[in-house]
Amino acid sequence: MNPYPALKNAAGPEIRETPVGIQILVMMGLATLACAVATVAAEDRRRPHVLARGIYGGVPTQLFDRGKTLEDFGVNAIWMGAGGLSEERIALLRKHGARVYAEFNTMHDAAYLKEHPDAAPVGTDGKVSPPPDGWQGVCPTHAAYRRYRMDAFRNALTDFDIDGIWLDYHHSHAAWEQAVPNMPDTCFCGRCLMMFQREAGVPLPDGTGAERAAYILKSKKAEWVRWRCGVFTDWVREFREILDKARPQALLGTFHCPWSDADYAGARLEKLNIDLKAQAKYLDVFSIMPYHARFGHHTDPEWIYRQARWLGEYLGITGKPGERHKIWPIVQLSDWGENVPTDQVRSVLDYGTRAPSSGVMIFAWGRLHESWEKVEEMGRFYRSIR
Numbered sequence: 124m125n126p127y128p129a130l131k132n133a134a135g136p137e138i139r140e141t142p143v144g145i146q147i148l149v150m151m152g153l154a155t156l157a158c159a160v161a162t163v164a165a166e167d168r169r170r171p172h173v174l175a176r177g178i179y180g181g182v183p184t185q186l187f188d189r190g191k192t193l194e195d196f197g198v199n200a201i202w203m204g205a206g207g208l209s210e211e212r213i214a215l216l217r218k219h220g221a222r223v224y225a226e227f228n229t230m231h232d233a234a235y236l237k238e239h240p241d242a243a244p245v246g247t248d249g250k251v252s253p254p255p256d257g258w259q260g261v262c263p264t265h266a267a268y269r270r271y272r273m274d275a276f277r278n279a280l281t282d283f284d285i286d287g288i289w290l291d292y293h294h295s296h297a298a299w300e301q302a303v304p305n306m307p308d309t310c311f312c313g314r315c316l317m318m319f320q321r322e323a324g325v326p327l328p329d330g331t332g333a334e335r336a337a338y339i340l341k342s343k344k345a346e347w348v349r350w351r352c353g354v355f356t357d358w359v360r361e362f363r364e365i366l367d368k369a370r371p372q373a374l375l376g377t378f379h380c381p382w383s384d385a386d387y388a389g390a391r392l393e394k395l396n397i398d399l400k401a402q403a404k405y406l407d408v409f410s411i412m413p414y415h416a417r418f419g420h421h422t423d424p425e426w427i428y429r430q431a432r433w434l435g436e437y438l439g440i441t442g443k444p445g446e447r448h449k450i451w452p453i454v455q456l457s458d459w460g461e462n463v464p465t466d467q468v469r470s471v472l473d474y475g476t477r478a479p480s481s482g483v484m485i486f487a488w489g490r491l492h493e494s495w496e497k498v499e500e501m502g503r504f505y506r507s508i509r
């Protein structure tokens with residue numbers, strides 16, 4: 124039984140053409156479908172919302188030494204310490220098509236204390252607070268230190284053709300960059316106590332520094348935290364003012380603690396005095412520092428995304444094009460604390476580049492280049508999302 128009598132009986136080209144036509148149509152359809160599937164897969168990998176695919180840690184000379192380009196690794200942005208800026212380095216990176224961003228140390232210039240011991244933070248005992256786990260901060264109301272940092276900030280912007288500058292260590296005298304943070308209460312120096320009374324309108328009882336510190340933490344904690352946060356925010360206001368005059372097209376970013384308001388009982392605000400909502404008025408880019416391996420999340424790289432997502436909701440940042448504020452996490456690829464295995468590189472970068480993040484940079488080139496297979500893996504990911 125011939126199910127297709129018309130075909131069998133027909134010898135004319137019209138009838139023969141029909142099945143061929145159908146075959147062609149089917150083939151074209153399949154081809155189109157295949158193309159569509161391939162396109163979707165490619166677009167799945169591409170992340171056009173990711174503006175910066177960066178390396179933190181200076182000029183990656185080891186990459187150039189191998190005859191490679193930044194383009195080979197999909198890198199389009201480099202962060203380096205402001206002290207390492209030079210016209211030659213910037214020109215080299217520009218030749219490779221990269222944007223150049225400086226990192227600027229605000230509250231952690233320990234060398235300053237050698238000649239200015241009155242700038243050392245004072246603890247609850249009324250004495251100079253020893254650096255927690257070796258991390259030395261500076262009193263945030265020391266006028267000469269502030270001027271010294273503002274001048275250095277201005278010089279970095281006027282002397283060098285950079286695309287932006289990122290504040291770093293802009294927080295209290297506390298070692299938070301580890302799995303178990305060490306965050307002493309400071310600064311109860313005479314200057315800070317006087318300014319607190321005057322600016323917050325909180326009179327303090329007579330007594331020793333230790334007694335006054337105890338009174339503040341027991342009875343005026345909220346006022347104290349609010350005032351301290353305001354002091355750190357005012358530094359950011361002045362940094363912005365300087366940037367707007369010196370190089371207005373440059374971005375102002377900050378490397379900051381990645382904790383939510385709930386983490387460590389609100390320590391980001393209460394201990395570190397980082398008021399991100401208030402600072403947002405002056406900042407363009409928030410670079411949270413979710414060093415998952417260093418901070419006890421080495422088996423849970425998704426933590427990176429959860430912290431960025433919290434920040435996005437907190438500050439109303441979605442990662443869509445055109446937003447003024449951006450979240451560009453600095454994610455850990457080099458070994459510090461726990462190791463970051465090569466097979467984790469992709470997921471670290473994946474979580475670091477999901478909206479609300481719209482950029483990412485890796486921490487840190489200085490150690491990372493010793494693990495070249497991780498550099499290669501970073502390059503594969505960066506190229507795939509372009």
Ligand SMILES: [Zn+2]
Pocket residue numbers: 244245262263264265310311312313314315
């Ligand atoms: Zn002080």
